[in-house]
Amino acid sequence: MPDRFVFKSPHLSGVRDRRYTIRYPFAADAELIDLETGKQVNGVTSDLSLGGCFVCTSKPLPIDARARMKLTRKSQVFEARVVVRIVKPRVGMGIEFFDLESPNNQVLVNWIESLRRSR
Secondary structure, three states: OOHHHHHOOOOHHHOOOOOOOOOOOOOOOOEEEOOOOOEEEEEEEEEEEEEEEEEOOOOOOOOOEEEEEEEEEEOOOEEEEEEEEEEEEEEEEEEEEOOOOOOHHHHHHHHHHHHHHHO
């Protein structure tokens, strides 16, 4: 069958949506340090999920940058290794968590559970 008869969804042919968990509005102070360059970026999260978050910052790290991230909210601290998945210039960056250790994982789960209950 010729290609002209094959329907291609614009959503499937472009960048696929990598979200696989529910995102919740969430504000926390964010500090990221690029593992390759040592560049430090500060910002504030706008949402959070079990898989990642969005950090609002005027100077985001580049796509695929790996970083150490620290989120702080009401004296609770969450730390993880992350990778930048999407960049919106002068707006911020989408972050995926990829290395969570036990105490940090529990902080994240507690935050998500609290957000679920408040909906």
